[in-house]
Amino acid sequence: MTTVLISGASVAGPALAWWLRRHGFRPTVVERAPALREGGYKVDIRGAALEVIDRMGLRGQVERHDTGMSAARFVDSTGAQLATMDAALFGGREGDDAEIMRGDLARILADATPDVEYVFDDSIATLTPSADGVEVSFERGPRRTFDLVVGADGLHSNVRRVAFGPESVHLRPLGHHIAIFTVPAEFGEERIELMHPAPGRTVGVYRTAGSPDARALFLFPSPEGGAEHRDVAGRKALLAEAFAGAGWQVPRLLDAMWDAPDFYLDSMSQVRMDRWSTGRIALVGDAAYGPSPASGQGTSLGLVGAYVLATSLAAAPGDPVAGLADYERRMRPFVEANQRLAERNLKGMVLGSAAQIRFQTLMLRLMPHLPGRERIIRRVTEPIRRAATAITLPDTPTPRRA
Ligand SMILES: Cc1cc2nc3c(=O)[nH]c(=O)nc-3n(C[C@H](O)[C@H](O)[C@H](O)COP(=O)(O)OP(=O)(O)OC[C@H]3O[C@@H](n4cnc5c(N)ncnc54)[C@H](O)[C@@H]3O)c2cc1C
Numbered sequence: 001m002t003t004v005l006i007s008g009a010s011v012a013g014p015a016l017a018w019w020l021r022r023h024g025f026r027p028t029v030v031e032r033a034p035a036l037r038e039g040g041y042k043v044d045i046r047g048a049a050l051e052v053i054d055r056m057g058l059r060g061q062v063e064r065h066d067t068g069m070s071a072a073r074f075v076d077s078t079g080a081q082l083a084t085m086d087a088a089l090f091g092g093r094e095g096d097d098a099e100i101m102r103g104d105l106a107r108i109l110a111d112a113t114p115d116v117e118y119v120f121d122d123s124i125a126t127l128t129p130s131a132d133g134v135e136v137s138f139e140r141g142p143r144r145t146f147d148l149v150v151g152a153d154g155l156h157s158n159v160r161r162v163a164f165g166p167e168s169v170h171l172r173p174l175g176h177h178i179a180i181f182t183v184p185a186e187f188g189e190e191r192i193e194l195m196h197p198a199p200g201r202t203v204g205v206y207r208t209a210g211s212p213d214a215r216a217l218f219l220f221p222s223p224e225g226g227a228e229h230r231d232v233a234g235r236k237a238l239l240a241e242a243f244a245g246a247g248w249q250v251p252r253l254l255d256a257m258w259d260a261p262d263f264y265l266d267s268m269s270q271v272r273m274d275r276w277s278t279g280r281i282a283l284v285g286d287a288a289y290g291p292s293p294a295s296g297q298g299t300s301l302g303l304v305g306a307y308v309l310a311t312s313l314a315a316a317p318g319d320p321v322a323g324l325a326d327y328e329r330r331m332r333p334f335v336e337a338n339q340r341l342a343e344r345n346l347k348g349m350v351l352g353s354a355a356q357i358r359f360q361t362l363m364l365r366l367m368p369h370l371p372g373r374e375r376i377i378r379r380v381t382e383p384i385r386r387a388a389t390a391i392t393l394p395d396t397p398t399p400r401r402a
Contacts, residue, residue, distance in 0.1 A: 001026045002313075002320075005136055005146040007124055007159045009036060011043075011102065012285025012302035013152035014109035017116045018056060019310030023397065028117040028146070030138070032153070035120055036110050039262060040102035041180050041215055042067050042208060047388025048334070049300030050096055052307045055396060058108060065104040068209030072193040074361065077247025083364035087193060089377060092296060092345075092384040101208065105299065124149070127162050129279045148320050149281045150309070152302070155269065157287030163278055171269045174346060177227060178268050178293055179218040179239050181260035183253060188214030196248040197357050202350050203243070203250055216253045218243060219350050222267055235265040268292045268346070270339055276331075277324040284309050289335040294349060295342040300388060305331055311394045334391035341387050 002025045006013045009031035017027040045053060045062065053059050072090035074082040091099060110118070119141060127149060128135040134149045151159025161167055188194065188207030196203045200221060207214040220242040227235050240254050257263065271290040276283045285302035292298070309327045316323035351357050367373060 002148065003028070003146045004148045004150060005030065005124075005134075005144070006150045006152050007031075007157075008151065008153035008285075008287070009033075009110060009118060009120075010106050010152070010154065010285075010302075011109065011299055012287070012306050013150075014106065014113055014116075015052075015056075015303050015306035016150060016152060016284055016310055017113045018109065019307055020313070021113065021116060023310055023314035025310075025313070028119065029113075030119045030122050030124065030141075032123045032158075033120065036103075036106055038103040038107065039182065040106075041217070042069075042099050042206070043102045043105065043299040044091060044093060044296050045098040045100065045105075045303065046093065046297070046300050047097075047385065048391050048393055049303040049388070050098065051393055052303045053098075055307070055393075056112065058112060061108045062098050062100055062105070065100050065108065066209075067099045067101065068191050069099060069193055069206065070191040072195055074195050074197065074364065075248060077196070077198070079248055082361045085364055085367070087191075089380065090193060092381055094381050094385065097388075102299070123158055124162060127159070127281060129281065134280050147280065148313075151281075151283045151287040152285050152306075154286045155266070155271065155290045157271075157283065159281065160271075160273075160283055160287050163281045164273065164283075170271050170273050171267075172272050173222060173226075174268045174270065174292055174294060174342060175222055176219055176268045176294075176346060176350060177222050177242075177265060179220075179235075179263070179265040180215055181257060181263040182213050183216045183256045183260065185211070185213050187216065187249060187253060187256070196246075196250070197351050197360070198246055199353050199357065200350065201243065201246070203246065203248065203253070205249075205253070216256070219268075221350075226267060227265055228267075232263055236263060239265060268294050268342075270295075270342060272339075276328055277321075280320055282309065282324050282327070289331075289339065291335070291339045292342045294346040295338055296345065296384070297338040297341060297388065301335060301338055304334065304391060304393070307393065308391075311396060314397050315394070330391065330394065337387040337390040341384060344383070 004027045006029045020027040069087035073084045122140045126137045151157045188205045193206040202219040204217040276288040284305045312326040313323035
């Protein structure tokens with residue numbers, strides 16, 4: 001049985017493990033965190049990725065964990081409502097498109113792979129390829145040999161660094177940073193996305209259906225020198241500096257930040273690579289082609305990438321290198337179409353001037369009354385829909401599960 005080591009147990013890793021099991025491979029997942037990382041932020045599943053979820057038989061579970069968001073409400077620096085819009089339109093979702101917390105999706109995928117070996121609290125240290133496998137040393141566990149190794153370990157992928165070189169070569173910053181952390185429920189309103197646009201920086205707070213707490217989200221221009229060299233306290237100080245003087249409930253949110261259990265701050269960057277495999281080592285999901293949170297398509301790319309990678313490997317028994325080439329050929333146009341969404345979306349997420357904010361507010365207020373309303377909405381949703389469906393999924397070969 002072909003053995004595959006997957007680094008990363010979030011979305012792409014467990015999804016890949018599911019499909020590899022289905023095709024008769026034996027996957028092992030190694031995750032750096034001591035346990036499955038719950039919580040996080042809300043992510044979208046659209047188009048071809050929904051089809052993958054259907055083929056896994058997980059649609060019902062995903063629907064049961066839907067965030068249930070109903071509206072986005074824009075507020076000014078005093079908290080007064082500027083405009084409101086439907087949550088699905090705000091998130092660029094239509095039809096069956098789903099929104100779910102990343103942690104809930106990771107839990108669903110991990111629970112769906114009970115026969116997969118998960119190793120927590122460890123990380124790959126070295127990869128030594130041989131003619132018919134890869135010898136792997138770990139930071140904690142004993143050395144092992146696998147037929148294939150796949151990095152599904154996110155934007156700052158360890159496998160990418162070990163096998164493909166420093167991340168500075170592959171990361172393309174989009175000019176903005178993003179921060180997100182959990183805040184007490186009282187900051188948000190259940191099922192409402194509160195947004196406060198200010199010139200050059202945006203703050204949001206949302207609370208999903210039934211959630212005991214809320215999430216605060218901050219977008220701002222990348223600071224000079226970046227944030228990579230800073231520790232958590234340094235990153236928090238950076239965020240406080242970037243939002244100094246901001247109105248609405250920002251000062252209270254920044255106070256709450258110091259107690260946040262899950263503070264996240266990073267550059268919005270895309271991963272751009274000429275190749276996603278070298279020999280018997282490959283990448284999937286954000287590690288290979290992270291489109292950035294601004295695209296709203298990272299989760300979908302991870303799900304589709306996992307499906308295509310497993311299907312391509314299954315279609316080339318005994319020749320993983322041919323399978324990896326097929327994966328790349330099928331996925332690249334889809335990835336490029338989705339990566340293109342990010343910069344366009346970002347322009348609408350952070351507005352440059354007070355005049356732009358006034359114009360956006362006016363458009364949102366007029367929208368329900370405009371005669372060409374449907375056409376305007378389509379102009380927002382159509383590019384996302386087109387990118388999300390820009391791949392024909394290969395058929396699933398007959399399962400070889402033992
Ligand atoms: C703030 C924010 C908002 C986002 N919003 C959206 C959105 O609205 N819609 C959307 O579709 N996407 C969104 N995304 C992106 C989405 O979360 C990712 O595209 C998606 O989670 C990618 O899944 P992945 O499995 O490839 O990587 P990740 O989810 O990043 O998972 C990587 C996993 O690898 C593990 N890992 C890291 N290093 C190692 C190591 N050395 N060894 C072992 N394991 C390791 C990590 O602990 C993690 O579990 C957002 C991302 C962020 C940060």
